[in-house]
Amino acid sequence: MKVGILGYGNLGRGVECAVKQNEDMELTAVFTRRDPSKVQILTPGAKVYSVEDAVSMKDEIDVLIICGGSATDLPKQTPEYAKYFNVIDSFDTHAKIPEHFDAVDAAAKASNHVAVISVGWDPGMFSLNRLYANAILSKGKDYTFWGKGVSQGHSDAIRRVEGVLDAKQYTIPVEEALDAVRAGRNPELTTREKHTRECFVVAEEGADLARIEKEIKEMPNYFSDYDTTVHFISQEELNEKHGAIPHGGFVIRSGNTGWEEENTHIIEYSLKLDSNPEFTSCVLVAYARAAYRLSQEGQSGCKTVFDIAPAYLCQMSGEELRKHML
Amino acid sequence: MKVGILGYGNLGRGVECAVKQNEDMELTAVFTRRDPSKVQILTPGAKVYSVEDAVSMKDEIDVLIICGGSATDLPKQTPEYAKYFNVIDSFDTHAKIPEHFDAVDAAAKASNHVAVISVGWDPGMFSLNRLYANAILSKGKDYTFWGKGVSQGHSDAIRRVEGVLDAKQYTIPVEEALDAVRAGRNPELTTREKHTRECFVVAEEGADLARIEKEIKEMPNYFSDYDTTVHFISQEELNEKHGAIPHGGFVIRSGNTGWEEENTHIIEYSLKLDSNPEFTSCVLVAYARAAYRLSQEGQSGCKTVFDIAPAYLCQMSGEELRKHML
Numbered sequence: 098m099k100v101g102i103l104g105y106g107n108l109g110r111g112v113e114c115a116v117k118q119n120e121d122m123e124l125t126a127v128f129t130r131r132d133p134s135k136v137q138i139l140t141p142g143a144k145v146y147s148v149e150d151a152v153s154m155k156d157e158i159d160v161l162i163i164c165g166g167s168a169t170d171l172p173k174q175t176p177e178y179a180k181y182f183n184v185i186d187s188f189d190t191h192a193k194i195p196e197h198f199d200a201v202d203a204a205a206k207a208s209n210h211v212a213v214i215s216v217g218w219d220p221g222m223f224s225l226n227r228l229y230a231n232a233i234l235s236k237g238k239d240y241t242f243w244g245k246g247v248s249q250g251h252s253d254a255i256r257r258v259e260g261v262l263d264a265k266q267y268t269i270p271v272e273e274a275l276d277a278v279r280a281g282r283n284p285e286l287t288t289r290e291k292h293t294r295e296c297f298v299v300a301e302e303g304a305d306l307a308r309i310e311k312e313i314k315e316m317p318n319y320f321s322d323y324d325t326t327v328h329f330i331s332q333e334e335l336n337e338k339h340g341a342i343p344h345g346g347f348v349i350r351s352g353n354t355g356w357e358e359e360n361t362h363i364i365e366y367s368l369k370l371d372s373n374p375e376f377t378s379c380v381l382v383a384y385a386r387a388a389y390r391l392s393q394e395g396q397s398g399c400k401t402v403f404d405i406a407p408a409y410l411c412q413m414s415g416e417e418l419r420k421h422m423l
Numbered sequence: 424m425k426v427g428i429l430g431y432g433n434l435g436r437g438v439e440c441a442v443k444q445n446e447d448m449e450l451t452a453v454f455t456r457r458d459p460s461k462v463q464i465l466t467p468g469a470k471v472y473s474v475e476d477a478v479s480m481k482d483e484i485d486v487l488i489i490c491g492g493s494a495t496d497l498p499k500q501t502p503e504y505a506k507y508f509n510v511i512d513s514f515d516t517h518a519k520i521p522e523h524f525d526a527v528d529a530a531a532k533a534s535n536h537v538a539v540i541s542v543g544w545d546p547g548m549f550s551l552n553r554l555y556a557n558a559i560l561s562k563g564k565d566y567t568f569w570g571k572g573v574s575q576g577h578s579d580a581i582r583r584v585e586g587v588l589d590a591k592q593y594t595i596p597v598e599e600a601l602d603a604v605r606a607g608r609n610p611e612l613t614t615r616e617k618h619t620r621e622c623f624v625v626a627e628e629g630a631d632l633a634r635i636e637k638e639i640k641e642m643p644n645y646f647s648d649y650d651t652t653v654h655f656i657s658q659e660e661l662n663e664k665h666g667a668i669p670h671g672g673f674v675i676r677s678g679n680t681g682w683e684e685e686n687t688h689i690i691e692y693s694l695k696l697d698s699n700p701e702f703t704s705c706v707l708v709a710y711a712r713a714a715y716r717l718s719q720e721g722q723s724g725c726k727t728v729f730d731i732a733p734a735y736l737c738q739m740s741g742e743e744l745r746k747h748m749l
Contacts, residue, residue: 232709232736360697371686408729410558
């Protein structure tokens with residue numbers, strides 16, 4: 098199975114690494130908006146091209162993994178490239194998924210390709226676990242906690258504060274809230290009770306640190322609803338101790354069964370990830386395999402993780418899966 | 424959707440309770456090997472019949488949920504009833520799944536029905552989580568821990584020891600082993616290092632307790648490979664404190680990504696269940712919905728949880744799922 102990568106940032110590089118780990122795949126090409134001669138990739142034999150050249154390679158690529166951003170790239174790229182390729186993306190603006198789905202579905206159906214959108218861990222594996230848990234425990238309550246991990250959006254927001262040179266923000270689930278959920282107590286939790294935010298900030302020399310801290314903590318949407326701590330550190334310390342992109346989280350459903358709903362059950366799914374983009378990439382690559390197989394079966398249109406039977410994700414045959422995994 | 428239950432033990436009763444919680448289903452009939460006039464069910468309007476009458480009701484039932492045991496009932500019942508109904512079972516003898524699959528598949532295909540086998544939590548939800556985690560993290564190591572929970576087989580084995588009147592056995596995962604796995608240390612664990620076994624035993628008056636304890640602890644296959652503790656208690660205490668059937672467990676995959684596999688990721692799925700049979704029943708009922716839908720689409724043959732796209736399990740439409748769950 099021949100894979101193309103469109104966009105070579107953290108996610109694109111993660112996909113490249115994931116393809117290396119799957120013997121049934123090979124990386125054919127990386128397409129970039131930068132000058133291809135200046136983009137150094139890791140895979141021997143694979144080539145770097147300008148995005149302009151992507152369409153001309155449509156017959157040499159089985160699945161194109163689109164590694165753009167959700168804000169402006171994917172809403173354009175995924176429907177556009179679905180005209181020429183089987184495509185997959187990690188579109189993660191939850192509120193705009195229905196709209197994105199419709200646009201991609203129309204393009205993929207018209208061109209007889211398979212597209213899979215919103216693949217990753219949230220949306221993605223977390224969504225799947227919400228669905229399975231809801232299907233099983235029809236009377237119950239859902240909880241999603243994120244972290245401990247780096248929020249790129251919150252880190253960016255801090256960097257926009259005057260006097261800030263660099264910053265990294267960690268989202269941290271509140272242990273007491275997790276414990277209450279796991280104990281089946283079905284708590285009603287406010288935003289503040291679920292997560293705290295910890296910020297590591299590099300300030301300009303002579304900047305008013307108290308003012309910066311106040312501005313961060315009072316920032317609406319991003320920080321004002323949370324208990325936030327701010328640490329001022331040097332650029333060296335930030336680079337050294339906060340260079341990684343860990344993340345993770347918990348999806349928990351607490352439900353009741355029995356004639357009088359007298360029994361409680363807890364279903365919990367959790368991720369602890371050293372590298373958010375590399376894990377997302379691995380999910381993308383598994384669903385790229387599924388997209389390729391579905392396309393070979395003659396299917397077309399847009400799918401999500403909800404629409405794809407798990408067996409399509411694995412290299413093993415149905416027989417092997419039943420023997421070794423069931 | 425009209426549901427029939429074949430076999431009215433703990434599992435059958437659990438299915439009855441689960442059907443009550445799902446508005447798109449109704450329980451039509453319970454089929455029993457006992458005298459139907461002596462079987463009291465909970466659902467107003469549903470009827471109890473002899474198993475002998477099941478086939479004559481094939482047109483009144485959309486899915487028959489077969490609630491027999493894996494040792495001797497299901498290998499006969501599931502292929503037999505797949506001739507007349509869409510069927511679903513919780514066959515859990517892992518080593519015999521391929522054989523069971525083939526028998527059920529032949530019957531279901533010949534009669535144009537859908538059958539789903541080995542539905543529950545292990546096999547079932549645990550299998551699904553093993554598959555998803557393996558598909559995502561292709562380089563890694565799997566761990567499954569069971570408990571804390573009641574093992575019926577081990578409890579039965581104790582009851583066969585001379586001088587034992589009653590017993591309940593709990594399988595307990597070893598916390599240190601779980602912690603080592605969660606820390607990504609990929610330990611090689613022996614049977615003894617993964618689980619301990621705790622037994623609550625009611626002995627005959629005057630029985631040789633030391634001999635009973637020794638016989639239990641040295642019992643091959645069941646106990647000799649484990650650290651086992653034995654507590655002698657009264658029948659009253661057993662009934663009062665150990666009457667429930669809790670269970671649960673953990674499926675963990677630890678894997679590495681990155682060009683040099685330098686990053687570690689932990690995927691963990693866990694269940695904490697007040698009632699093992701009631702939870703299994705809820706999984707059966709969700710997959711019964713899927714079986715019915717697949718059958719309405721014209722599909723036939725035997726499936727497992729690996730072959731069924733998650734969306735089939737839910738009452739919500741694809742559109743609603745994307746909007747609310749993704």
